[in-house]
Amino acid sequence: MAKQEDVFKKIVSHAKEYGFVFPSSEIYDGLGAVYDYAQNGVELKNNIKRYWWEAMTLLHENIVGIDSAIFMHPTIWKASGHVDAFNDPLIDNRDSKKRYRADVLIEDEIAKIEEKMNKECEKAAKRFGDKFDEAMFRQTNPRVLENQKKRDELHARYEKAMNDNDLAELKQIIVDYEIVDPVSGTKNWTDVRQFNLMFKTQMGSSADSTMDVYLRPETAQGIFVNFLNVQKTGRMRIPFGIAQIGKAFRNEIVARQFIFRMREFEQMEMQFFVRPGEELKWFEFWRETRLRWHKALGLGDEKYRFHDHEKLAHYANAATDIEFKMPFGFKEVEGIHSRTDFDLSQHAKYSGKKIQYFDAELNESYTPYVIETSIGVDRMFLSVMCSSYEDQQLEGGDTRVVLHLPKALAPIKCAILPLVRKDGMPEKAHEIMNMLKFDFACYYEDKDTVGKRYRRQDAIGTPYCITVDGQTLEDNTVTLRDRDTMQQQRVAIADLPAIISQECSLNNVLRKLM
Ligand code: ATP
Numbered sequence: 001m002a003k004q005e006d007v008f009k010k011i012v013s014h015a016k017e018y019g020f021v022f023p024s025s026e027i028y029d030g031l032g033a034v035y036d037y038a039q040n041g042v043e044l045k046n047n048i049k050r051y052w053w054e055a056m057t058l059l060h061e062n063i064v065g066i067d068s069a070i071f072m073h074p075t076i077w078k079a080s081g082h083v084d085a086f087n088d089p090l091i092d093n094r095d096s097k098k099r100y101r102a103d104v105l106i107e108d109e110i111a112k113i114e115e116k117m118n119k120e121c122e123k124a125a126k127r128f129g130d131k132f133d134e135a136m137f138r139q140t141n142p143r144v145l146e147n148q149k150k151r152d153e154l155h156a157r158y159e160k161a162m163n164d165n166d167l168a169e170l171k172q173i174i175v176d177y178e179i180v181d182p183v184s185g186t187k188n189w190t191d192v193r194q195f196n197l198m199f200k201t202q203m204g205s206s207a208d209s210t211m212d213v214y215l216r217p218e219t220a221q222g223i224f225v226n227f228l229n230v231q232k233t234g235r236m237r238i239p240f241g242i243a244q245i246g247k248a249f250r251n252e253i254v255a256r257q258f259i260f261r262m263r264e265f266e267q268m269e270m271q272f273f274v275r276p277g278e279e280l281k282w283f284e285f286w287r288e289t290r291l292r293w294h295k296a297l298g299l300g301d302e303k304y305r306f307h308d309h310e311k312l313a314h315y316a317n318a319a320t321d322i323e324f325k326m327p328f329g330f331k332e333v334e335g336i337h338s339r340t341d342f343d344l345s346q347h348a349k350y351s352g353k354k355i356q357y358f359d360a361e362l363n364e365s366y367t368p369y370v371i372e373t374s375i376g377v378d379r380m381f382l383s384v385m386c387s388s389y390e391d392q393q394l395e396g397g398d399t400r401v402v403l404h405l406p407k408a409l410a411p412i413k414c415a416i417l418p419l420v421r422k423d424g425m426p427e428k429a430h431e432i433m434n435m436l437k438f439d440f441a442c443y444y445e446d447k448d449t450v451g452k453r454y455r456r457q458d459a460i461g462t463p464y465c466i467t468v469d470g471q472t473l474e475d476n477t478v479t480l481r482d483r484d485t486m487q488q489q490r491v492a493i494a495d496l497p498a499i500i501s502q503e504c505s506l507n508n509v510l511r512k513l514m
Pocket of ligand 1: 262266376
């Protein structure tokens with residue numbers, strides 16, 4: 001079986017070759033961790049956003065959307081805690097001149113020790129066959145026990161250093177565990193420093209009137225500061241939610257894994273405002289509702305897991321991540337957090353405005369509590385690409401690369417292909433396209449053999465190819481080829497809209513959520 005790293009490399013190059021994602025500013029050798037979505041990528045991305053937006057705003061009558069500005073008053077980021085605490089600990093290697101996150105270096109070291117233990121178990125499992133008892137082996141094997149002790153000690157020190165924000169201790173751990181730079185192989189490290197992840201710029205035209213502003217590192221604050229505006233103008237009654245999709249910016253120290261960690265990315269966030277005391281009930285509701293949203297796409301239920309946070313931010317009273325099985329392991333795609341009244345109270349304090357809700361049923365005013373659901377569009381895009389990609393061996397030794405994208409998300413729903421470029425077939429194909437294009441994203445192609453055209457559509461995940469041939473001109477039927485099974489059936493042109501809509505409509509996915 002191909003190594004997962006190799007599979008991931010193939011997916012990255014496929015994304016470029018077939019017009020999904022390009023490195024930004026490529027003719028100038030690129031810009032670190034910034035990417036552009038190409039002609040197919042933007043369609044897939046828009047479909048993901050539409051699925052999220054409609055699941056939020058159409059299916060929940062108490063959720064409305066907004067689109068707030070990227071620039072916001074700088075005090076907002078003071079109130080939210082981002083100016084003081086949105087930091088990562090960084091460390092430089094003097095030989096390679098490379099910069100790393102100190103916490104990531106230590107986490108990688110922990111992962112290495114865990115890997116050693118796992119290898120030890122795998123070897124023993126092979127040796128003992130069916131008789132192998134892994135739990136017993138882990139409790140008794142001296143090498144595993146020694147590594148377990150080492151791992152637990154390192155983990156405890158690391159966790160304490162992170163909790164105490166103790167940068168000197170983080171450096172000491174790197175020294176004590178002799179962690180080397182993966183590039184230079186040396187231990188020539190600088191001290192660990194805090195690095196704020198927000199991008200800063202100036203607003204204003206003259207030197208004395210300029211003001212430092214930030215590119216928002218999350219979309220959530222645009223919702224909190226509009227809480228009163230939306231509640232009053234929308235006459236919203238608690239519980240209710242405000243949804244937003246938009247760009248966010250973080251000056252990530254180490255950007256890795258393609259579009260998984262970018263410096264400019266997009267978030268889909270929904271803040272749900274509830275009565276104090278009811279937040280944990282709503283937290284459970286959103287935890288389940290969001291997982292159902294993911295699973296309804298059919299990427300494979302086993303690819304998701306929750307990662308409940310044991311260590312909570314000081315303002316949160318429950319938090320979980322939905323992780324997806326990427327080729328490089330289970331990784332966070334979405335966070336669901338119970339944030340208490342922290343955000344609204346902070347903005348009340350810093351703005352001097354009263355931000356409260358009068359609950360007519362209870363006949364009292366209070367600061368609502370908040371459940372946040374926050375998902376990265378780009379990470380969602382990556383999870384869809386990774387689970388859809390297949391390098392398929394066909395009967396007879398042939399191969400093809402196919403993207404089994406959820407049909408409702410596919411950039412193009414059907415390709416319309418005249419068998420040859422003559423005998424009235426192109427005209428008939430255009431006629432079919434003119435009928436379908438109001439409801440479905442269609443693509444017309446008449447170059448190359450039909451076989452080659454099928455392969456190109458497989459590679460971008462087009463669910464259906466419609467071929468117009470001699471018979472079409474006689475009886476108004478076409479062949480309809482299915483991307484996944486490659487089966488072809490003869491169908492009447494008049495039946496095409498119903499067939500394509502049945503399989504490709506977003507409505508059918510949304511209905512699974514109810
Ligand atoms: P991580 O721990 O991976 O840095 P985070 O916990 O800081 O992520 P949140 O602040 O909870 O992330 O942001 C919510 C969502 O936004 C994440 O679940 C992720 O999908 C997305 N996201 C965050 N940072 C990035 C990034 N640099 N590039 C792409 N997506 C991101």
